[in-house]
Amino acid sequence: MSQKLPKRSEDYSQWYIELVKRADLAQHSPTRGCMVIKPYGYAIWERMQQQLDGMFKATGHVNAYFPLLIPKSFLSREAEHVDGFAMECAVVTHHRLKRDPNGTGVIVDPEAKLEEEYVIRPTSETIIWDTYKDWIQSYRDLPLLINQWANVMRWEMKPRLFLRTAEFLWQEGHTAHATAEEAVEETLKMLEVYTQFSEEFLAIPVIQGIKPEHEKFPGAVDTYCIEAMMQDGKALQAGTSHFLGQNFAKAFDVTFLDAENKRDFVWATSWGVSTRLVGALIMAHSDDDGLVLPPSVAPYQVVIVPLANKPEEQEKVLPVAKNLENHLRQAGIRVKLDDDDSKRPGWKFAEWELKGVPVRIVLGSRDIENKTLEIARRDTREKESVAMEGSLTYIQNLLSSIQTGLLDKAKALRTANFHTVDSYEEMKNVLQGDKGGFVLAHWDGKRETAEKIKEELKATIRCIPRDMPEEEGKCILTGAPSKRRVIFAKAY
């Protein structure tokens, strides 16, 4: 803890790497491209899971579990899907190792070669729609509203902890519907669930939009997304929700009889968020001293640090600190009493700052005499001496004001770095400037144009925002006519 983190303003990327490491969130593993999620990082993911799972259930979804391994031939059943996913996947070819006859280790047993290889799921549309074929006969079996919590793999040569790893944890919803309208409605409903989750729970404001044709999910008719801005002005796709049309139903021959006894292919959606969100959470709120966690998602919302070195002080302070801990816990607050007497208070302050605990309470013998607590908030670092009596309400209000404060701060950052531009020069200045940001500009709808901009400015079209009115204009690069603005940004 002696060494400071790199400053965000000097090296944002290194700041992130060091923060993930020092705050004990995750680390690289001996398995190429894969991470170990350490207990503190996993506790954040667990909070997210719990909240999302509740929201999925409240919207009528149930969980199920499908196999990790997908028969190789399944991938090529949907024409676009195979190009998107077959090219970066882990392939299982054998089912046994054996002792190396010429050494001490083990080798792959050539006699245990599989007839058909499997891939580790990069996403589960194929195996799930193959299964849905058995589950769906008539309109009475619809809608089918299923979610899966799982690990997936996409081979990744340049991993970044949480943001891009070969294996990651996620949830994938896969729903089946009798009509296109209903499937589109589901797609948008889940986009809304993700938006609410991101803004209310993670305090990360997002923009809802639709991906341009060339950026959509392989196999989707439409890909909707939520895009968040990180503190360095870059975009991070925080969740996607796909309207899959009848593409997978056709690929896996999933039909149903409607109420008029006519047979049709089933309509589909899929939607997912992943451990990437832990990366987004870190980059949206944290500062040069460490994590800043919104109270909703923080593993500990409050840490109590007793100030008591001598035994007689400890005797006086510790029982009060324990009482306070119990009192807060009973009120439903996630609280940690740090009574480890091998560490000094100063060390603890820095450590819990690094770990992003929203509220710190310091309690010494003088506080006990005065019947006060010193309460500090992590986000603004404001400290206040508060009367013990009634402090629970104070703390509850503080937690909720930190939660809102973080969202407001993130919104302000986004507003400050959100630029409506009408010339390529201007766009260049924004995207190559220190702060980067989102650029709202006209685009002619052509893939080549988007690719040229990507090549020159390293920025991609993040989405066509949903709430933007149509507006006649000219493409920022080609000058060709355009009907609406889209968002360009560099992205994670």
Next chain:
Amino acid sequence: MSQKLPKRSEDYSQWYIELVKRADLAQHSPTRGCMVIKPYGYAIWERMQQQLDGMFKATGHVNAYFPLLIPKSFLSREAEHVDGFAMECAVVTHHRLKRDPNGTGVIVDPEAKLEEEYVIRPTSETIIWDTYKDWIQSYRDLPLLINQWANVMRWEMKPRLFLRTAEFLWQEGHTAHATAEEAVEETLKMLEVYTQFSEEFLAIPVIQGIKPEHEKFPGAVDTYCIEAMMQDGKALQAGTSHFLGQNFAKAFDVTFLDAENKRDFVWATSWGVSTRLVGALIMAHSDDDGLVLPPSVAPYQVVIVPLANKPEEQEKVLPVAKNLENHLRQAGIRVKLDDDDSKRPGWKFAEWELKGVPVRIVLGSRDIENKTLEIARRDTREKESVAMEGSLTYIQNLLSSIQTGLLDKAKALRTANFHTVDSYEEMKNVLQGDKGGFVLAHWDGKRETAEKIKEELKATIRCIPRDMPEEEGKCILTGAPSKRRVIFAKAY
């Protein structure tokens, strides 16, 4: 639902297979040896997870996540471990597919061969202990009390849904300690947690014991287990807790400095339960009409079936049924109102019986006039007409009496099929009889003896029970001296 299940007394194995299928718990998948866990089956597993996770946290454990893929060479670092697990694992050899130049599908890209192959984790001791090396330097870093919820794979040629599948879901605890005593204490503590979970939550009584040398976990010093008896008298290992000594610390060079600044290898435990428990739950309690679920683990504890065909009846009955549903839900009861008017009551009765819902409430217009409810319990099929007023308490008591009743019934079954025997002839009669059961007999401690008995009677030593006093005797097969009795049984 027209067709009856096979009777347990006629074909227990087919009864199990059909029940799993008809109660919508799970099905086989196109991926060899793997299952799809359907929503109703998964909901049971979720309840188990939630309960266990709470118990792990209450005993000081935290969750983390380690990679799915383990470098091949890791497996051979621990001498016994490799023999146990290298022989039945999924091997990843490539990281890309490509279009088949001679066809329409995809083939493994030979240029994407991995330098070192990976296996899909059959269990995670190796990769976890490789990671612990970085986490443990001094006694201050100990104990390390970590659990992981994950999927694992062990290649399986003869899968049985839940009981034995290539991929299964589980939790694996991996703890590190400064002393052997502390690690043994942890091993037994988790055995106790599993026992409590099994008996109090699943209503399955278990016997705690230790595995004989030749049945222990590859790499363990001692393997403790809990053994449950199924209704056909067979044993099912419901959980294991291993004292690993310093074996993995030595294999992965994990040492620590103790308080006296002396360096020593770290002491380890690991412990796990899996989706197998869903199989155990089914086989322990269910009957010829379907599942019988203990209220603690049942996705729905109560189902309300309104009796109302005509619109005027529905108008009268449905609001009361909905009220009752809300009332029960607010009291924390998991309740389902089955108001689907495309199905007849008789169909619903059979369906919810099949699904094992502990309590069924029937509510018709006459009940409304009389201010009563017809309440039936799934386990004993007793029905009673109960006054609406105060019915919540009645239902709460009923749920708790079903929970205890199931445990008592399972205990009685075990007592009736638990035989202390002193001759091989007697043992043969029990194990080859209709009911099977557990046989408590003397054994000379020799592997050959156990193997001979296994060959002849298809029974294995389930465990050396923990609570049995020492007792001089003679081996049931060889007559050689023995110091204590062990449990023999056929097993799943």
